[in-house]
Amino acid sequence: MNLKNITKTIALSAILTSSLVASDVVKIGVQAPITGEYANEGQSIDNFVKLIVDEKNAAGGLLGKQIEVVTCDDEAKAQKAAVCAKKLANEGVIAVIGSYTSGATEAAQTTYFRKGIIQTSDGTSDSLISNKYWTFFRNSFPNSSQSDFTAEYMVNAKKYKNIVVLSDYSSYSEGLGDATAASIKAIGGNVVFRGKIKSGTQNFTAMLTKVKAMNPDVIYYSGYYTDGGLLRAQQQQLQINADFIGGDSNDNPDFYKLAGKAAEGTVLINFPTPEILPYEEAKKYLAAYKARFKMDPPSIWPVTNADGLRAVIEGVEKTNSFDTKKIAAYIRSMKDFPGITGPFNIREDGERVGAKFVVYKMNEDGTKKVVSE
Amino acid sequence: MDTFLQQLINGLTIGSLYALVALGYTMVYGVMKLINFAHGDLVAFSAYVGLTIFTQFYGSNALSLVNIVIVFCLTAIVVAFVGVLLERLAYRPLRTAPRLSAVVSALGASLVIQNAIMLIWGPNMEIFPADVFPSTSWNFGGVIISFTQVIILALSAVLMIGLYTFINKTKIGTAIRATAIDQDAAKLMGINVNRIIVTIFVIGSMLGAIGGLFIGIYYRGLTFDMGWLYGLNAFIAAIIGGIGSIPGAMLGGLLLGLFNAMISGYISTEWAETFTFILLIVILILRPTGILGEKTAEKV
Numbered sequence: 001m002n003l004k005n006i007t008k009t010i011a012l013s014a015i016l017t018s019s020l021v022a023s024d025v026v027k028i029g030v031q032a033p034i035t036g037e038y039a040n041e042g043q044s045i046d047n048f049v050k051l052i053v054d055e056k057n058a059a060g061g062l063l064g065k066q067i068e069v070v071t072c073d074d075e076a077k078a079q080k081a082a083v084c085a086k087k088l089a090n091e092g093v094i095a096v097i098g099s100y101t102s103g104a105t106e107a108a109q110t111t112y113f114r115k116g117i118i119q120t121s122d123g124t125s126d127s128l129i130s131n132k133y134w135t136f137f138r139n140s141f142p143n144s145s146q147s148d149f150t151a152e153y154m155v156n157a158k159k160y161k162n163i164v165v166l167s168d169y170s171s172y173s174e175g176l177g178d179a180t181a182a183s184i185k186a187i188g189g190n191v192v193f194r195g196k197i198k199s200g201t202q203n204f205t206a207m208l209t210k211v212k213a214m215n216p217d218v219i220y221y222s223g224y225y226t227d228g229g230l231l232r233a234q235q236q237q238l239q240i241n242a243d244f245i246g247g248d249s250n251d252n253p254d255f256y257k258l259a260g261k262a263a264e265g266t267v268l269i270n271f272p273t274p275e276i277l278p279y280e281e282a283k284k285y286l287a288a289y290k291a292r293f294k295m296d297p298p299s300i301w302p303v304t305n306a307d308g309l310r311a312v313i314e315g316v317e318k319t320n321s322f323d324t325k326k327i328a329a330y331i332r333s334m335k336d337f338p339g340i341t342g343p344f345n346i347r348e349d350g351e352r353v354g355a356k357f358v359v360y361k362m363n364e365d366g367t368k369k370v371v372s373e
Numbered sequence: 374m375d376t377f378l379q380q381l382i383n384g385l386t387i388g389s390l391y392a393l394v395a396l397g398y399t400m401v402y403g404v405m406k407l408i409n410f411a412h413g414d415l416v417a418f419s420a421y422v423g424l425t426i427f428t429q430f431y432g433s434n435a436l437s438l439v440n441i442v443i444v445f446c447l448t449a450i451v452v453a454f455v456g457v458l459l460e461r462l463a464y465r466p467l468r469t470a471p472r473l474s475a476v477v478s479a480l481g482a483s484l485v486i487q488n489a490i491m492l493i494w495g496p497n498m499e500i501f502p503a504d505v506f507p508s509t510s511w512n513f514g515g516v517i518i519s520f521t522q523v524i525i526l527a528l529s530a531v532l533m534i535g536l537y538t539f540i541n542k543t544k545i546g547t548a549i550r551a552t553a554i555d556q557d558a559a560k561l562m563g564i565n566v567n568r569i570i571v572t573i574f575v576i577g578s579m580l581g582a583i584g585g586l587f588i589g590i591y592y593r594g595l596t597f598d599m600g601w602l603y604g605l606n607a608f609i610a611a612i613i614g615g616i617g618s619i620p621g622a623m624l625g626g627l628l629l630g631l632f633n634a635m636i637s638g639y640i641s642t643e644w645a646e647t648f649t650f651i652l653l654i655v656i657l658i659l660r661p662t663g664i665l666g667e668k669t670a671e672k673v
Contacts, residue, residue: 035496037596196643200602202592205383206637206645213376226498226594233503233593237510238379239517258594260503 025068026061026322028053028309029093029117031084031108033100034073037200037226040254041100044302046071047293049097049309051285062316074099078107085111093117094322095312097305102128102172109136118324118331120308122301124248125175132349134328139308139344140301141271141355143176146248149357150220150269151183154245157372160217162192164242166207166231168199168223176222176247192216199227204234212240222247229258236262245269252298256366266362267371271300271341271355276370281340300341307339311346375515380638381631386522386591388630389529393584394607395614395622396536397577403553403617404573405468407475411459411482413604415578418486419452419585420595421494424501441505448586449579456578457571459486465567483600491597499595506590525587532580533623540619545572553617609649613656615666624665 030049033042046069053067061067070091072084081099085108088096095118099105102123112119113133121128122140129138154160163184167177174196181191192214197204208231211219219235219242221228228250235244236259246255248270256263272278274286274297285306290296297303314337315327337344345353360368394416401409426444463482467475510519540546552559552569560566588603589595606629614625632652637645656664 035491036598037498039496039498198642198646200596200599202588202594202599202602203383203387205386206380206634207642209376209379209383209634210638210642212379230592230594237517237519239510239512254498254500254594257500257503260593261508 024065026063026065027068027070027091027093028312029088029091029096029098030069030071031074031081031088031096031098031104032071033076033104034071036075036077038076038100038224040298041252041301042073042076042098044293044297044299045098045100045305048285048289048297048302048306051289051292052306052309052313055288056313062313063320063322074104074108076101076104078103081105081107082111084108089115089117094316094324095119095309095327097121097309099123100301101170102175103170106171109133112136116324118312118328120305120312122304122308123172125172126179127171127175129350134350135324137308137311137328137331137346137350138352139304139311139341141352143172143179145355146269146357147176147179147183149355150180150245150247151187151189153269153359153372154218154220155184155187155189158218158243160243161190162214162216162218163189164193164195164211164214164216164219165191166195166197166211166219166221166223168197168227170199170223172249173199173223173247180220180222180247197223197227197231199223202230204231205238208234208238208240212238216240216242218243218245220245220247221250224249225252225255226258229255229263232259232266233262243267248300251300251360253366254298256362261364263362263366264364268360268362268368269357270360271304272358273300273360273368274303276358277303277341279338279340279342281338285340304341307341307344310339311337311344376638378516380634382516382518382522383638384631384634385627386525386630387633388610388627389525390584390587390591390603390626391607391610391629392533392623392626393529393580393587394603395611395626396533396619397581398608398611399614399616399619399622400573400577402611403619404549404570405464405475406472407464408479408608408616409464409577410476410479410604411463411486412577412581413602413607414483414486414490414600415452415456415459416581416585416588416603416607417595417597417600418455418490419448419578419582420501420589420599421490421499422451423448423582423586423589424499424595425494427502427505445583445586449582452582452585453575453578455486456574456581460570460574465570483604487597487600490600494595494597496597501589501593501595503593521591525591528583529587532583536576536580537619537623545569549573609653612663613653615660615663618663618665618667621663621665625663628664 030046032045053069057066072087074081074084081104102125105121105123113135119136120139124143126142126144165177165181167173181194184191228246232244245267251268251270311331315330319326319330332346347353359372361371397412426447463478467478506521548564556566610625610629611622614621633645636648
């Protein structure tokens with residue numbers, strides 16, 4: 001047997017075994033950054049999915065089939081995300097949970113749409129639903145809802161005069177930054193500077209020195225915690241006497257570690273974080289998560305993704321089928337499905353509606369205090 | 374005016390870090406005509422080693438000056454050891470091979486170190502303890518300079534002057550310069566070329582280790598792939614100054630830091646990198662060997 005034949009045989013047997021196995025399991029994909037900058041978020045998404053799947057499997061599975069989780073690491077990179085999409089599609093998953101970043105989610109969207117695979121993500125970039133793919137639904141809330149809330153807080157509640165809005169170049173952060181600047185202007189606020197930093201470059205002193213000359217009352221940053229914490233630390237080092245408000249993705253324990261003493265007094269605007277979610281489901285699942293993984297999820301995002309998965313499971317059970325078209329249609333028709341992160345309602349274009357935000361202030365020891373809702 | 378001075382300080386701080394790292398590139402290139410792509414990852418590695426020693430031995434607070442000196446020395450020794458090992462395993466067997474093979478080996482070594490960091494410390498971001506140095510800072514009429522910055526600027530300057538003197542005034546320094554000009558002739562003069570190359574790797578790695586520690590202390594967040602970012606910038610700095618030239622690497626590092634800060638401050642942060650590369654191209658067109666690089670006749 002020559003090499004070509006051997007490869008063919010192996011390939012054929014692989015196809016045969018996978019189709020045989022496929023008959024008594026149903027596969028659910030996880031596309032998340034398991035390694036790289038946002039690894040702790042990605043790993044937590046994967047953990048939460050496994051928690052819910054194991055619970056379901058122990059109770060007899062989904063329509064009598066055991067659920068198998070297939071995880072693909074996209075490193076929060078668009079290129080890797082596209083590869084993951086193809087890989088998960090080849091694995092024959094019916095739904096994909098993820099990814100964490102909007103950029104990686106967007107890069108995979110079209111593949112899932114073409115293959116008829118349901119995808120749900122916490123990505124908040126408004127562009128995620130602009131294609132109106134029937135396969136996609138968002139399990140968090142869009143930037144536009146957050147930007148209106150943030151603008152309202154800064155202009156009307158805090159009465160800031162000179163507002164600086166910073167973001168990085170990712171589609172999520174840039175989108176949220178632009179939306180926030182627009183919302184501020186729309187209600188008569190004054191944005192003195194709208195700047196962008198390159199994520200991961202660590203040295204933001206040049207940008208901050210430039211900002212300092214504008215005498216801002218507040219610096220709003222719409223990017224991720226890895227840069228946000230450093231921005232805050234360098235802001236204090238340069239003695240810029242302005243408040244610092246971080247968008248939702250700054251809400252991560254690493255922000256406080258990076259910012260050090262400067263973290264005190266930082267204001268974060270986010271969805272209610274896991275530990276203060278008031279819902280029955282939340283208490284149950286977060287306790288189970290902590291018991292199994294010996295820590296809390298790092299942020300709300302793994303929890304919203306878990307809600308996405310629960311919605312898919314609900315869809316399968318209520319429609320009594322694995323037909324993704326029917327499931328997607330059912331998810332869009334649900335009324336106040338009791339999610340871990342609150343009532344779960346999906347609009348026709350895949351948008352989650354009913355956003356709720358909270359303003360936190362950081363204490364010196366890294367704990368958070370809700371200052372307004 | 375104070376904004377300008379502040380940008381100057383910002384630029385000099387990051388510039389000294391680039392310069393420290395660039396010295397490792399330029400010294401290895403000078404002697405071996407090899408671009409040691411693994412150097413950036415060695416810098417990242419030293420930041421991790423430093424963090425481990427800090428947290429393991431002394432806890433995260435209350436570091437005395439003696440402890441800090443011990444941490445710096447230990448890190449430098451560990452990293453120098455790895456640097457020598459790198460030369461031994463990845464470069465020495467290829468000493469007589471075509472230059473391309475050595476470059477590929479360097480790229481491979483870079484990936485090995487990067488992945489080793491990921492396997493040892495994990496893929497998550499590691500964070501340096503706050504306030505390794507006291508968080509004191511001084512305000513000179515609106516220009517802020519922190520204690521950490523002073524230490525970085527002062528120690529970098531001392532190290533660079535020390536290195537310059539070492540290369541130009543000592544016997545080993547003379548041997549290094551001789552080896553850089555012609556390895557065979559150096560051998561004929563009784564210079565142990567292998568020992569010189571090991572010395573180069575020890576010094577380069579130690580300077581990189583100090584640079585890596587400063588990066589960790591000043592910027593705090595460590596990721597396993599951060600070596601690439603600092604390595605690339607330091608490499609550009611080495612080329613701008615004239616790769617192979619030691620004062621060139623120092624000048625290149627400081628210039629690059631300043632240029633970046635000024636472009637970010639006065640033109641646009643978005644365009645800072647584009648302008649950096651335009652600067653690189655312009656310098657290479659006007660002076661193909663870099664600002665302080667010497668014109669050398671190509672050997673036939």
